[in-house]
Every structure is written in C-alpha cells, then in structure tokens.
Amino acid sequence: MVVLGLSAVFFLVPLLSAAEFSLRVPGGGYGLANYLTIATDEVLLSSLLVSLQIAVVTAALVLALVVPTAVWVRLRFPAAAVLLESATILPIVVPPVVMAAGIAFVQANLGGPVFRTLFASSFTALTPFYVVLALPFAYRSVDNGLAAIPLRTLVEAARNLGASLPVTLLRVVLPAIRSAVLGAAFLTLALVLGEIVIARILLYGDTFPVAIVEIGRSQAGVAVALTLASLVLTWLLLLAVSFAGATRRTPR
Amino acid sequence: MSLLETPAAPTETVRAAGSWRAALGLAPFVAYLLVFLGGPLYFVVSGALSDPDGRPTLDNLVASVTQPQYRAAFASSIVLSAGTAVIGAVAGAFLAQAVLTSRPHSPLRRIVSTASGVLAYFGGVPLAFAFIAALGQTGLATRFLRTAGLDLYASGFRIDSLTGLALTYVYFQIPLMVILITPALEGLLPQWREAAENLGASAWTYWRRIALPVLAPALGGATLVLFGNAFAAYATALALTSGSIPLLPTAIAAALSGNVLAGAQNVGLALGLDMVLVIAVVMVGYVVLQRRASRWQAR
Known part of the structure; x- marks a missing residue:
C-alpha cells in the first residue's frame, strides 16, 4: 500500500x-483557452493533419507487414520465431537519433530521382522510417493477440471451407485479433504524435510534435495542454481496447 | 486430404524446399528492415569510417572518444543513464510487486499496464512539458513546496539541468521496469514461498535466500534495458532543454547540423556508431541474462 x-x-x-x-x-x-488554440492556430491545425496522415499510413503499412508475417511464423515457420524476436530488437539497438544521422547523411550527400521523391515532404520522408520504429511494439502486440486464439484451427477450418489465404487473413484472423490490431494501431499513433528526433534532425518542421515544441518556447501553456491531451487520449484508447478485449472473453 | 490422415514423412529434399518456401514468407518483412533500417545504418557505419572525401580512416572514431566535448557528452550520458536505470529498476520492481499482489484483472492492473506502455515508450515530449508545469519556476509543485518552506530555485534547482532531466527520465524508466519485470515476478511459484514458510523462513529470509537469487538475472537484464533506453533517449532532452546539457544525442545532432568544422558530419556519424555499439553490448548482456532468467520458468 x-x-x-x-x-x-x-x-x-x-x-x-x-x-x-x-x-x-x-x-x-x-x-480552456490553451486547448482551444488547436482550433484557431492554423499552423498547429495543419501540422496535426500532416501528423495524422503520417500516422494512418504508418499504421496501415505496419499492420500489412506485421500481421501476415506473425501469422506465417506461427503456422509455417516456428523456427524463425527467435530470429524475428531479435529482428524486432534491432530498431531499439539503432536509436532514432542514429537512424536520423544516417538518413541525414543521405539527404545531404546523395541525389537522384529516388531520393528526391523520398525527401520531397515530411510525409514521404518520415513515414517509411516511422514504420521501422513502430515494428517492435506492433509485432509484440499482434503476436500476443495470435497466441490467445486457436490460430491453426481457425485457418484450417477457413481453408477447408474454400477460403483463399488472403480471405482467411482478412475475414477470419484479423477479426479474431482485432483488439491486438487496434492496440498496435494506437501505439503507432502515439509514436507518430510524439516523435520529434528524426523530424527535427531532418529539418521537417511541419509535424505536430515539432510544431508543439516550437510553440512551447513562447507559449508553454499551449504546449502543455496539447501534449497532455494527446497523452491522455492515447492512454484512454488503449484502456478502452484493454477493457473491450476483456468483456469479449467473459461470457461463455 | 483428410485432416486425420497422417502425412507421409517428407524426404530431405521436400523438407528443404518446404523450408525455402517458408522462409520466403518472411521476405517482405526482412526486405523492409534491410532497406529502411539497414540503409541508414550502412551510411552511419560507412560515413563514420571515412573522411569527407570518402577515403577510409579511423580518425572520426578516435576523435569521437578523445575530444573533450565528446568525452563530456559521453560522461553525462552514462551518468544519467546508469543513475536513472538503477533508481527506475528498484522503484519499478517494488511497484510491479505491489500491483501483482492486487486482484488479477482489476481496474488497477489495467490502468497500470496500459499507462506503463504509454509512458514508457511514448512519454518523452508530454513528460518534458508536464515536468515544466510541475517543477518549473511557476509550477504547481514548486509553488506548493515554497509555501511549505522549501524554495527549490533558491537552492539552485533548475528543471533544465541534469537533475531535472534525471527526474523526468525516472518517470518513464519506472513504467518500463514494470513492463519488463512483471513476467519474472509472475514466475515466482507460490509453492516456493509455502515451502520456505513451512521450513520456518520469515518473509525477509524468503526474499533474500530464494526470490532474489531466482530474480537476479531478470532484474539485472531489465536494468540493462533501462540503461540502453535512457542512453538512446533524446526526445525528452530536446523538448526540455533545447540542447543546453551535453548529452551524446545532443552532440550527434550538433555535429550533423553545424558547419563549424570540416568533417564534423563524419564525426557525428562516428558518435552514432559509438552509441550503437554501446547499446548493442548492453542488449547482448540482456539476452544472456534473459536466458539464465528463463531457466526457472522451464516447466
């Protein structure tokens, strides 16, 4: 106590x-003046839209990479589980500031159409790397979700009834692990709304967290209000997923 | 084919082809990591090992560990990480144990576990601002302590100092410890405590002679992860101090952006490589200790 x-x-x-x-x-x-700034300050509002756009695409890419891979490892290639586990540690070993250093080197020294497209905007430049940052959390969340369902039975039943593998994934597996998938998506959202290191070093000033830190230098109240709001919002979303996952299991 | 039919034992070639196909399923995931994580890492390593004209050299690495400003950055990064890792590990272990003695599936558990996740991994920027609100010049806690007779700022405290930063780091280190250590604490079988009590052990003796030795590798491993976590963290420092404390990430960012000296960029990459090496060593230690920790969880 x-x-x-x-x-x-x-x-x-x-x-x-x-x-x-x-x-x-x-x-x-x-x-409530500080909270209402988000509605009146055009820079903040547009930065929020940029970050939400990045978050949605990042979450979609992360799930597209993680769900099929995690299912595949559990069903066809259990020997690779250890390998995947260590692969998901890698983004932790290479911290954002070091990733940013490597990307900044490319940004400063290499040209060509591929890199020009990549660095054209904060959306194109940051999204691919935010996916890497989100992979460890998302993989763990989705894998925990898969561990809790009779995956092999579900997949075999669906296949015996004539469903193709993509259909099985989308219409049988995905709904069964929806709270884990939602959890992974919200963790990705939280990550994108809090990431300032890569964005700052690559000099993209138009994402929400960077804009907040900038505004915090002159109007601390606004920065405190908006970061608190985003933290509490993420936490409430995760709490809701946690309770939703629980109520689904209780009735028998 | 019926599900009950036993499949014929696959021959070697079939099995090899099968595992090839199985490995192919991982291709998108592995390829993505290779390009978007391996790519930046490749340029960090190659840039760290070459001069601005692209000739191979070790000068950057040498400079990154010998120049006084980088040594200072290393020192404060290590002090900050080690200090907050130990404090976070001790406090987090106690908190995790306190939460575990509560009812399973209780709202308290859910609140602690979801809040831990959010605070441990994504708290950086919000926490920096929350601590400014609490312990800044006009913060609520500062004013409260002042009316209680303790004037923090008169005694030299500043929120954007190393102490202030450490306080903020502890706030995300404790939740991370809770996440990391809870499985190990759950692995302590009640039979061990019962057996010890039947043999006349006090609660203290049980913890000192049985639980702590069993937990030691897990506690050590988790403390290492906390160290690596603080060592790699930059967002909080960036939001809280705007670069006034010499930390390793601050030094990297400064070397990358500054055109102070020719070749500073390569030294910045060398600092990044140093950082990766330190964290890699720490994570290897964690994996080794984790193996030892799981010895007691084998059924």
Missing part, C-alpha cells in the same frame, strides 16, 4: 500540475 501510495504521488503530481498549468489563462484565473 505504501508503495502504491508513493507511486501515485510521484506519477500524479506532474500530470495534475500539467492539467492545472494548461488551464491557466493570461491575467489570472482558469479557462
């Missing part, structure tokens, strides 16, 4: 302080 109490104090004080700070209005008193 003592441990839980102390932890609660340590973890809640900064969050409550952030909430209090974000509600302050200039000249004293409290209000």
Whole structure:
C-alpha cells in the first residue's frame, strides 16, 4: 500500500500540475483557452493533419507487414520465431537519433530521382522510417493477440471451407485479433504524435510534435495542454481496447 | 486430404524446399528492415569510417572518444543513464510487486499496464512539458513546496539541468521496469514461498535466500534495458532543454547540423556508431541474462 501510495504521488503530481498549468489563462484565473488554440492556430491545425496522415499510413503499412508475417511464423515457420524476436530488437539497438544521422547523411550527400521523391515532404520522408520504429511494439502486440486464439484451427477450418489465404487473413484472423490490431494501431499513433528526433534532425518542421515544441518556447501553456491531451487520449484508447478485449472473453 | 490422415514423412529434399518456401514468407518483412533500417545504418557505419572525401580512416572514431566535448557528452550520458536505470529498476520492481499482489484483472492492473506502455515508450515530449508545469519556476509543485518552506530555485534547482532531466527520465524508466519485470515476478511459484514458510523462513529470509537469487538475472537484464533506453533517449532532452546539457544525442545532432568544422558530419556519424555499439553490448548482456532468467520458468 505504501508503495502504491508513493507511486501515485510521484506519477500524479506532474500530470495534475500539467492539467492545472494548461488551464491557466493570461491575467489570472482558469479557462480552456490553451486547448482551444488547436482550433484557431492554423499552423498547429495543419501540422496535426500532416501528423495524422503520417500516422494512418504508418499504421496501415505496419499492420500489412506485421500481421501476415506473425501469422506465417506461427503456422509455417516456428523456427524463425527467435530470429524475428531479435529482428524486432534491432530498431531499439539503432536509436532514432542514429537512424536520423544516417538518413541525414543521405539527404545531404546523395541525389537522384529516388531520393528526391523520398525527401520531397515530411510525409514521404518520415513515414517509411516511422514504420521501422513502430515494428517492435506492433509485432509484440499482434503476436500476443495470435497466441490467445486457436490460430491453426481457425485457418484450417477457413481453408477447408474454400477460403483463399488472403480471405482467411482478412475475414477470419484479423477479426479474431482485432483488439491486438487496434492496440498496435494506437501505439503507432502515439509514436507518430510524439516523435520529434528524426523530424527535427531532418529539418521537417511541419509535424505536430515539432510544431508543439516550437510553440512551447513562447507559449508553454499551449504546449502543455496539447501534449497532455494527446497523452491522455492515447492512454484512454488503449484502456478502452484493454477493457473491450476483456468483456469479449467473459461470457461463455 | 483428410485432416486425420497422417502425412507421409517428407524426404530431405521436400523438407528443404518446404523450408525455402517458408522462409520466403518472411521476405517482405526482412526486405523492409534491410532497406529502411539497414540503409541508414550502412551510411552511419560507412560515413563514420571515412573522411569527407570518402577515403577510409579511423580518425572520426578516435576523435569521437578523445575530444573533450565528446568525452563530456559521453560522461553525462552514462551518468544519467546508469543513475536513472538503477533508481527506475528498484522503484519499478517494488511497484510491479505491489500491483501483482492486487486482484488479477482489476481496474488497477489495467490502468497500470496500459499507462506503463504509454509512458514508457511514448512519454518523452508530454513528460518534458508536464515536468515544466510541475517543477518549473511557476509550477504547481514548486509553488506548493515554497509555501511549505522549501524554495527549490533558491537552492539552485533548475528543471533544465541534469537533475531535472534525471527526474523526468525516472518517470518513464519506472513504467518500463514494470513492463519488463512483471513476467519474472509472475514466475515466482507460490509453492516456493509455502515451502520456505513451512521450513520456518520469515518473509525477509524468503526474499533474500530464494526470490532474489531466482530474480537476479531478470532484474539485472531489465536494468540493462533501462540503461540502453535512457542512453538512446533524446526526445525528452530536446523538448526540455533545447540542447543546453551535453548529452551524446545532443552532440550527434550538433555535429550533423553545424558547419563549424570540416568533417564534423563524419564525426557525428562516428558518435552514432559509438552509441550503437554501446547499446548493442548492453542488449547482448540482456539476452544472456534473459536466458539464465528463463531457466526457472522451464516447466
């Protein structure tokens, strides 16, 4: 109980302080002014749209890579499980700042149409690398989801009823692991809404987190409000997925 | 073919062809990592090992570990990572154990486990701002402590100092420890405690003589991951301090963007290579310890 109490104090004080700070209005008193900035500030709003666009495409690519691979490993190639596990550690060993250093070198020194297209905008330049950053979390989430369902039985039943492999994946496996898939998608969203290292080093200033850090230098209240909102929103989404996954299992 | 029919034992060639086809299924995943992770890594390594004209050299690597400003960056990165890893590991282990003694599937468990994930992996920028709100000049906690008679800023504290940064890092290190250590704590069988108690052991003796020795590799491995996590982290420092503390990632970013010296970019890549090597060593240690830890989980 003592441990839980102390932890609660340590973890809640900064969050409550952030909430209090974000509600302050200039000249004293409290209000929602900082939160409403997102609707009136055009730079922030357009940066949010850029980041959401990146997040959606990143999540789609991540799931397209991870779901078939994780299913394949479980069904056809269990020997590769260890290999895949270590492959998903690699993005942790190569931290974002180092990845950014390598990409920045390419950006500065190599030309040609392929690289020009790649570095044309923050969307084209950042999305492929955010996919790499999201892979470890997504793989673990999806693999845990697959471990909880009778995958082989489901796939064999679907195949015996004449479904092709893609149809089996989309209409049998995917719905069965939907809470794990949603979890992976929300983790990707959280990652994209919090990534500033690669975007800053590659000099893309138009993503949401970079715009927030910029605005934080002059208007700390707005930055506190919007980062708190995105953190709490992500957490609520994950909590909802966690409870949804639980209620589905209880009825018998 | 009926599912009940036993398939004939495959011959060697069939099995080899089968495993080829099986490996082919991994091709998209592996190819993607090779291009978009291997690509940047290739340029880090090749740039670190060559001069601005592309001739091979070891000068960058030597400079990255001998020049005073980089040595200072290494030192504070290591102090920050080791300190927050140890504090985070101890506090996180206690918190994980406290949560595990609560009811399974209780809201507390769900809240702690989902919040751990969000804070451990994605907290960087929000946490930096939350700590400014709490412990900045006009922060809530600062004002509260001042009315309680403790003036942080009069005694020299600053949120954008190494201490302030360490405090923020602990905030995401503890949740990461909870995530990493919970499976090992769940692996402590209740029979071990019961057997110890029947033999007259106190709770303290049980923890010191049985639970801690069993947990030691897992605790050590998790602490290593926490070290690597803090060593690689940059977002929090970037948002909190705008580069005023000399850390390794700050030095890399500065070397990449600055046109101060010819060849600074290659030294920046060399620093990146140093960083990858340090984290790789740490992760190898983690994998080794993880193997030892799983010895007790074998059924």
